[in-house]
Amino acid sequence: MRSIEKKYVKNYIPSVNGTIKKDFNLSRLTWFKVGGRAEVFFTPKDKDDLINFLKKLDKDAPLKILGAGSNILVRDGGIRGVTISLVKSFTExxxxxxxxxxxxxxxxxxxxxxxxxxxxxxxxxxxxxxxxxxxxxxxxxxxxxxxxxxxxxxxxxxxxxxxxxxxxxxxxxxxxxxxxxxxxxxxxxxxxxxxxxxxxxxxxxxxxxxxxxxxxTQPVKLKTSGSTFKNPIKFKAWKLIKLSGCSNLKKGGAEVSSLHSNFLINYGVAKAKDVEDLGKIIIDKVKKKFGIKLDWEIKIVGTKNKYRKYFND
Missing domain, CATH: 3.30.465.10 (Uridine Diphospho-n-acetylenolpyruvylglucosamine Reductase; domain 3)
Structure with a gap:
């Protein structure tokens, strides 16, 4: 009986004054307009609501923070556990x-x-x-x-x-x-x-x-998440990408921007996998050409396959 009670507590979603949404579609909140769903999407009402939620939340529960969605790639399988958004309440x-x-x-x-x-x-x-x-x-x-x-x-x-x-x-x-x-x-x-x-x-x-x-200089009106890779010391990522023959490189519905080589674009049919795979191809090409490894600047989160539920219904 104790193990059952412990499991119930472990998989418990605390009550809140803000909003809780389950299996929430994240793609519409990201600039790439790709990606899966959040198992639990929490928008706190205020600071106290956030604090109380965190105090009661199981400390093993996976937790992510989503801002404006402008520097993130959510994988197609979505995000397990809790995703918290502060964009509606922490705006003073x-x-x-x-x-x-x-x-x-x-x-x-x-x-x-x-x-x-x-x-x-x-x-x-x-x-x-x-x-x-x-x-x-x-x-x-x-x-x-x-x-x-x-x-x-x-x-x-x-x-x-x-x-x-x-x-x-x-x-x-x-x-x-x-x-x-x-x-x-x-x-x-x-x-x-x-x-x-x-x-x-x-x-x-x-x-x-x-x-x-x-x-x-930037494709600001397209579905992109800004600079994809960090600039290595003494180098510009866009220049390394361009000189490695990656201009207009495509993978599925994702493509390297013709305006700025360090921007990846979703032209409407891309999956998150297309964007990530295209980035990996670029990393390999730059490494082969210059011996320099590019590091992602955008944050890649979530699972490639549908997330395994953490919380009980």
């Missing part, structure tokens, strides 16, 4: 003293850049070229146009798998190219950025120029 932006700005993890980076511009705050213009969330930008130290999130970050607030809230100064995170020292399972819920006072017209013009540059 507030302005503090000394040109500091607080933003919830679910705030869209482009929106934050626009809001700061309206307050004549400079420093976050490069966020206008990052279509992800604040939480995602911190987790991967996202960057664009020669700047990185760490350049303007001051403080981060997280909650761990036990529901414990922690606060980190930037120096504690040891941020470097596309990574930081946050422990696995720590969920970013808020960040504080240090901006400067600037001239609104100058900030607006800078953002316009960055937008023109982005639209000219």
């Amino acid at each position: 932006i507030s302005y503090l003293k000394n040109q500091k700005v607080s933003a919830g993890a679910g705030v869209n980076c482009i929106k934050l850049s626009r809001e700061c511009t309206s307050k004549s705050l400079t420093g976050l213009e490069f966020f206008s070229g990052i279509p992800g969330t604040v939480g995602g930008a911190i987790k991967m130290n996202a960057g664009a146009y020669g700047q990185e999130t760490s350049d303007i970050l001051e403080k981060v607030i997280t909650v761990n798998r036990n529901g414990k809230v922690k606060e980190y100064n930037k120096k504690d995170l040891k941020m470097s190219y596309r990574k930081n020292s946050l422990r696995k399972g720590e969920i970013v819920i808020q960040a504080i950025f240090k901006c400067k006072i600037g001239k609104k017209i100058t900030i607006q013009n800078n953002i316009k120029e960055l937008k023109k540059r982005r639209e000219k």
Whole structure:
């Protein structure tokens, strides 16, 4: 009897004030528009709801965080366990003293850049070229146009798998190219950025120029997840890909962008497997040509075959 009771607790989905959806289709939430379903998709109502859920959730339950879906490839088999989305509840932006700005993890980076511009705050213009969330930008130290999130970050607030809230100064995170020292399972819920006072017209013009540059060099209107591979030290991934003969390379419904070689495109019929397989072909070709191994920048999550259920119905 005890083993039965233990199993029931282990596979228990805690009650919430937000929303729980089972076998939820994730493909429509990702920029690639591919991938399977989430066994459990949880949107917390607020910070307390998230904390209470994590405190009650079985610590062995698989857990993923989904932001804007702009830097992720969900495999066709979907995601086992719990997928949490913060984009509807952790969206508050507030302005503090000394040109500091607080933003919830679910705030869209482009929106934050626009809001700061309206307050004549400079420093976050490069966020206008990052279509992800604040939480995602911190987790991967996202960057664009020669700047990185760490350049303007001051403080981060997280909650761990036990529901414990922690606060980190930037120096504690040891941020470097596309990574930081946050422990696995720590969920970013808020960040504080240090901006400067600037001239609104100058900030607006800078953002316009960055937008023109982005639209000219990146396939922003197609189904893609941005830069596919990280830049190796002293090299540009797009250049290695192009010189390896991968321009316009195809696999199923996925194809290398003719506009930017480090972007993979879903032209409408691709499966997640097509995108991942195409990426592997590129990795092999670059390795063979230059002896350099490309590392994925986009996060690949989920299972290739239908996920094995973790929770009881």
